[in-house]
Amino acid sequence: MKYFFAAIFFSSIGIFSSCSSTYSGPPALDHQQYTFAGSAHCDTTRNTGVDVSVSYILLKDDSEGARKINDSLRLLAAGSVVGWLDSATVDRNPEARTNLVKAATLFASDYEAMRKDIGGLGGCWELKTSADTVHASAKTLTVKFDTYAYTGGAHPNSNLSFYTFDRETGAMLTLADMISDTTALLGLVEKTFRAQQKLPPKADLEEQGYFLRDGQFFLPANVGLSRDGLIFYYNPYEIAAYAVGPIQVTVPYDQLGGILEKDWL
Numbered sequence: 001m002k003y004f005f006a007a008i009f010f011s012s013i014g015i016f017s018s019c020s021s022t023y024s025g026p027p028a029l030d031h032q033q034y035t036f037a038g039s040a041h042c043d044t045t046r047n048t049g050v051d052v053s054v055s056y057i058l059l060k061d062d063s064e065g066a067r068k069i070n071d072s073l074r075l076l077a078a079g080s081v082v083g084w085l086d087s088a089t090v091d092r093n094p095e096a097r098t099n100l101v102k103a104a105t106l107f108a109s110d111y112e113a114m115r116k117d118i119g120g121l122g123g124c125w126e127l128k129t130s131a132d133t134v135h136a137s138a139k140t141l142t143v144k145f146d147t148y149a150y151t152g153g154a155h156p157n158s159n160l161s162f163y164t165f166d167r168e169t170g171a172m173l174t175l176a177d178m179i180s181d182t183t184a185l186l187g188l189v190e191k192t193f194r195a196q197q198k199l200p201p202k203a204d205l206e207e208q209g210y211f212l213r214d215g216q217f218f219l220p221a222n223v224g225l226s227r228d229g230l231i232f233y234y235n236p237y238e239i240a241a242y243a244v245g246p247i248q249v250t251v252p253y254d255q256l257g258g259i260l261e262k263d264w265l
Contacts, residue, residue: 026136027167028060034077034100040108042124049124050111052104054080056131057143068170069141073131076163078103080129080147083159086110111151126150134162135226140173140264141165142224159235160246162224175223178230178264182219185259189232190217193249211239229253230260 036052043049056077059066081103082096089106090096096103104127111125127149134142142164150156164173179185194201199208206212222233229252236242253260 026133027066027141029133030058030060032056032058032077034104036104036108038105038108040112042126044124047123048115048121050104050108051124051126051128052081052107053127054100054104054129056129056145057133065166065168065170069165069167072163072165072170072172073143074098074100076143076145076161077129077131080145081107081127083147084127084149084151114152121152123150123152125152126156134224134231136167137225137264139167140225141167142226144224155242157236158246160222160233162222162231162233164223164225173264175219178225178261179259180261181259185256186217186219188251188255188259189219189249192251193217193232193247196249197247209240209244211237225264226250230256 032055034052034054036050040049042051054077056073058070058073075098078096078098078100081100082090085096085103085106089110093102093106096106107125107127111121115121127147129145129147131143131145134144136142142162144160144162146158146160148156148158164178165171166173175182191201194203197208199205205217206215212218218239220232220234220238222231222235224231224233229250232249232251234240234247234249236244236246239247
């Protein structure tokens with residue numbers, strides 16, 4: 001899901017640039033709040049309907065870089081809802097990818113369609129997203145989007161995504177933009193992961209219950225800069241069972257010499 005959203009942003013933001021920045025501190029933020037108020041809004045008395053709430057941020061700065069970052073943040077806010085929609089519904093309503101109100105309305109429509117198909121649902125559907133900054137430096141800004149969703153079933157689902165931007169150009173940075181040696185990074189993250197999970201260096205991760213791709217350790221979809229180091233975040237089901245919960249691994253900057261591009265230190 002995240003890769004799909006990122007593809008849209010990369011095509012609209014432009015080519016990555018390493019221009020030097022003049023920012024000296026964290027950006028001023030404008031907090032935005034959207035709450036679905038349509039006719040299908042959750043009725044707690046009848047326990048039917050949907051509850052959609054999206055809290056996100058925009059930058060108050062009026063620079064070109066800030067405007068491009070804000071464009072991406074708006075798309076991410078809508079995308080946090082679109083990601084839970086049926087793909088066929090999105091294909092028929094592509095405007096939902098850029099329109100938060102439309103996306104929430106379609107979420108409510110999906111609920112109503114399923115309720116009619118099966119003759120009732122056991123409660124309201126919930127979708128709540130909150131976004132905030134994780135770290136800001138003179139050149140970069142890392143933002144996290146945290147989404148909680150319940151659409152029936154045994155338990156709710158959650159998803160946390162990190163996005164890092166070049167504050168000067170507004171470009172969304174990929175891991176390839178920030179890292180010069182992905183092979184060395186993979187080994188370092190695995191070492192830190194094993195130490196955090198209290199696993200011996202040679203322990204078979206699959207035998208320990210972790211989900212691996214072709215038996216090989218892998219980097220998560222979500223990576224972000226923080227004050228203490230580079231964050232690697234595995235959402236539930238990404239590398240372990242739901243009961244394990246999310247796993248966050250932070251590699252300190254002093255271990256990333258020669259791996260993390262100096263422009264982003």
